[in-house]
Amino acid sequence: MKTAVPALPRRIAATLALPVALIATWWFTSAHSQNFYFPPLRTIVETFGKLWFSSQAMQNVVPSLVRFSVGYLAAAVLGIAIGIPVGTSRNLRNVLEPVLEFLRAVPPPVLVPVLILFAGLGNEMKALVIVSGCIWPVLLNTVAGVRALDEVLAEVVRSYRIGPFTRFWHFILPGASPQIFTGLRQSLSIGLILMVISEMFAASDGIGFALVQYQRSFAIPEMWSGIILLGIIGIVLSLIFRAFEAWILGWYHGLRQSQRAN
Amino acid sequence: MIRAASAMLEVKHLRKVYADSSRTVEAIRDVSFTVGQGELVCIVGPSGAGKTTLLKCVAGLLAPSSGEIILEGQTVVEPPPAMAVVFQEYGRSLFPWMTVHDNVALPLKHKKIDAGRREELVRDALAAVDLKGVENAYPWQLSGGMQQRVAIARAVAYEPHVLLMDEPFAAVDAQTRADLEDLIRVLWARLRVTVLFVTHDIDESVYLGQRVLVMSHAPTVIMEDVAIDLPGERTQLETRSMARFGELRKHIYSKIQLAKQGWRPPA
Numbered sequence: 001m002k003t004a005v006p007a008l009p010r011r012i013a014a015t016l017a018l019p020v021a022l023i024a025t026w027w028f029t030s031a032h033s034q035n036f037y038f039p040p041l042r043t044i045v046e047t048f049g050k051l052w053f054s055s056q057a058m059q060n061v062v063p064s065l066v067r068f069s070v071g072y073l074a075a076a077v078l079g080i081a082i083g084i085p086v087g088t089s090r091n092l093r094n095v096l097e098p099v100l101e102f103l104r105a106v107p108p109p110v111l112v113p114v115l116i117l118f119a120g121l122g123n124e125m126k127a128l129v130i131v132s133g134c135i136w137p138v139l140l141n142t143v144a145g146v147r148a149l150d151e152v153l154a155e156v157v158r159s160y161r162i163g164p165f166t167r168f169w170h171f172i173l174p175g176a177s178p179q180i181f182t183g184l185r186q187s188l189s190i191g192l193i194l195m196v197i198s199e200m201f202a203a204s205d206g207i208g209f210a211l212v213q214y215q216r217s218f219a220i221p222e223m224w225s226g227i228i229l230l231g232i233i234g235i236v237l238s239l240i241f242r243a244f245e246a247w248i249l250g251w252y253h254g255l256r257q258s259q260r261a262n
Numbered sequence: 263m264i265r266a267a268s269a270m271l272e273v274k275h276l277r278k279v280y281a282d283s284s285r286t287v288e289a290i291r292d293v294s295f296t297v298g299q300g301e302l303v304c305i306v307g308p309s310g311a312g313k314t315t316l317l318k319c320v321a322g323l324l325a326p327s328s329g330e331i332i333l334e335g336q337t338v339v340e341p342p343p344a345m346a347v348v349f350q351e352y353g354r355s356l357f358p359w360m361t362v363h364d365n366v367a368l369p370l371k372h373k374k375i376d377a378g379r380r381e382e383l384v385r386d387a388l389a390a391v392d393l394k395g396v397e398n399a400y401p402w403q404l405s406g407g408m409q410q411r412v413a414i415a416r417a418v419a420y421e422p423h424v425l426l427m428d429e430p431f432a433a434v435d436a437q438t439r440a441d442l443e444d445l446i447r448v449l450w451a452r453l454r455v456t457v458l459f460v461t462h463d464i465d466e467s468v469y470l471g472q473r474v475l476v477m478s479h480a481p482t483v484i485m486e487d488v489a490i491d492l493p494g495e496r497t498q499l500e501t502r503s504m505a506r507f508g509e510l511r512k513h514i515y516s517k518i519q520l521a522k523q524g525w526r527p528p529a
Binding site: 150152153155156158159160161162163166170171174175177251252254255258259 | 341354355368369372
């Protein structure tokens with residue numbers, strides 16, 4: 001039919017080539033490093049194994065992941081729940097747009113001191129910081145997705161007298177879902193950043209807290225290993241997200257492919 | 263007035279003006295016609311004749327500026343339950359996130375029919391349009407002609423009294439188009455449904471219709487109501503090569519030419 005898809009091994013090789021080269025470069029150039037701030041990668045890896053595969057480490061990793069999940073999911077639900085009525089109603093949009101633009105322009109980290117005041121130092125504060133940053137890409141993309149719903153399909157829905165419940169679940173939500181997922185994807189990395197930042201400010205556990213502790217006590221290999229851990233968490237979350245997206249938006253990728261073929 | 267008693271659909275002095283802050287456009291000036299129960303009426307006109315506007319008003323999707331649409335004795339103010347519409351853009355009128363089966367079944371969920379009967383309607387409708395074995399396919403996996411069959415099946419399963427079709431075959435190839443035209447004739451005869459079929463294709467209107475309403479250029483009025491006195495049994499090969507087919511075609515064609523030049527019947 002079309003050009004042959006590259007064999008799977010070749011694709012894996014292509015994907016891994018650069019990361020492997022970079023790691024190898026780091027490994028060998030740092031192998032005999034005497035620089036206190038840039039220890040050999042071998043030392044970092046050894047520390048990584050000792051540090052993050054212990055039950056003690058889980059006391060930092062698990063709270064972080066819970067905060068992230070709660071904040072991210074709350075932002076997703078809120079963003080979609082607010083975005084759909086705003087996208088549907090022009091009047092609502094006119095009223096809310098200036099406020100939304102302002103709130104979106106406020107960098108979420110500056111909210112941390114404010115949120116500490118009324119949400120305390122606990123998990124609520126950290127989840128709120130994550131929500132305050134993650135909600136905007138979801139909300140704005142949901143609004144755009146709802147506004148871009150196909151007019152012909154909207155007329156089909158009207159002409160068959162399809163009720164509000166079915167209209168929501170079977171037309172508006174799936175119709176806007178490709179855009180909603182764009183927002184969710186953007187929020188993923190924002191959520192991770194805010195998770196770490198909120199833990200650096202005021203916390204007694206969490207990966208961000210641990211990083212600051214290591215830095216202050218000049219535990220340099222530990223600090224580096226924490227950074228690597230965050231990178232790995234980011235990759236794993238993005239892989240989970242991609243699998244979820246492929247499952248929900250399978251129809252969309254198929255549709256796009258069939259349009260390209262024509 | 264005897265005819266009015268069996269009227270399925272009446273359009274009375276329909277006028278539609280689009281107005282926004284900067285300008286007003288008169289799309290339809292004054293259109294009146296009646297479609298009897300079980301009739302198959304085609305509306306043909308040059309492009310820009312306000313055909314789609316007219317159909318949307320009849321479907322209750324667009325409010326007339328003045329005049330009235332009456333379906334089975336009731337004034338249409340919103341899409342009526344006894345009506346189904348097949349749109350021109352088959353690629354945009356099916357839900358791409360639903361399978362063929364779910365596309366056909368969706369409107370039935372609101373008709374308060376039990377699940378068994380619903381499945382039966384979906385199965386029968388897909389069989390009626392010669393689509394079998396694609397229930398679980400997505401619309402975008404099918405050809406254009408098959409997608410439009412799905413849209414027709416959805417309308418058929420809805421069991422409407424009136425079927426409105428807005429240039430449904432404008433975007434498919436000629437061979438598919440001929441097949442779909444025959445399908446409409448077959449469904450119409452079998453289901454005894456009233457059909458209002460909008461097209462810009464003169465041959466199609468003559469081949470399909472019992473009557474052809476010729477529209478003027480916008481602002482639209484009806485130029486002529488042409489009775490199509492061809493035999494009821496129609497085939498692409500024979501009907502289209504009949505002398506009478508040619509005469510009707512020529513007659514309507516000349517009217518459309520006049521319409522394009524801006525000629526309109528005296529008010």
